[in-house]
Amino acid sequence: MFEGVLTKMQTEYTKPINYYLVFENNYLNFNQLLNKKIQIKFIKFECLSCHLDKPIYRQGFCKSCFFETPKAADWILKPELSKAHLDIEDRDLAYEKEAQLQPHIVYLANSSSIKVGVTRKSQIPTRWIDQGAHEAIEIAELPNRYLAGIMEVALKDHVSDKTNWRKMLQNDITDENLATYRDQLKQYIPEEALPYFINQNEETTIEFPVEAYPVKPKSLNLSKTPEYTGVLKGIKGQYLIFEDQTVFNIRANEGLVVNINSMPS
Known part of the structure; x- marks a missing residue:
């Protein structure tokens, strides 16, 4: 079980690409979870600048920080x-x-x-x-x-x-x-x-670690669906690809604190 604030996945240029989700005290290698069932649960917000639990506006920042930080x-x-x-x-x-x-x-x-x-x-x-x-x-x-x-x-x-x-x-x-x-x-x-x-x-x-590509990808929105479980079939770009055609854009969800759990299939 892993918990932390989402930031874009770190990558290693190998064939295929290795993907790592880095949290404050640990990290998760998503390649090792291919073909396994994982659960993603939304916990709260955490602005990447002020670190407060405030709704994310854009690019991982709350509204006030977005218009103040030089990073945006x-x-x-x-x-x-x-x-x-x-x-x-x-x-x-x-x-x-x-x-x-x-x-x-x-x-x-x-x-x-x-x-x-x-x-x-x-x-x-x-x-x-x-x-x-x-x-x-x-x-x-x-x-x-x-x-x-x-x-x-x-x-x-x-x-x-x-x-x-x-x-x-x-x-x-x-x-x-x-x-x-x-x-x-x-x-x-x-x-x-x-x-x-x-x-x-x-x-x-570039070669990506994908077992199966979605025919009709549907994007997971944790604000509307705060808990999701699915079998991971691939990673491409900054997206996790699941067996049921669901895709989750890690980078588009920066600033969300989540719990990620590998579950028995």
Whole structure:
């Protein structure tokens, strides 16, 4: 039996990926629970910033913290809004400099279809694993988040920046030649970001621990269903996949305190 506040699963780039749910005093390797019955029970909320039992608003934060913490500022989801390179503060300049003024990767990932994205270089390949991508490739390595953001904005006119979570979980995917797509997109890169284009590299492939994919995935909402029991059949992206087509997005439920119990089949 494990109990703690949910945060996104930690991963290990192996074949297949190893998934770990880390709590304050212990951790759970979900790969070891494949084909076993597990129970998930909602206990209470715990904001990832103030740690109070307050309803989660977004990204694991209560409403007041969401609009105050630098970890939920607009530049997180919109890198082109980054201003630390100009020495301009949004919420906490020291935090923003540390996060924004480091190497960032603009990439193509194929999860439900080809999408463009941005992440810190240190988050490769973790970011691709979290998105459920079975293949991915770097387009450019840039010195800060702002440059990566303006490149992504330019490329979004020519390739999606969204993942269809249902198609990803159904494994409704097609292998693509991402290097060819990367080369075709080069013409749309802004001039100030063009020197950082990667001319030659290879795709990264990712294998997920899934015994059976859902045909019609239905999302578990612990606010409406505070207790659920099912047989775990796989893990992909940040989703647990169960035998009855139920799927549970760990990351979308950050800040919820849960009890997880492995039960006799």
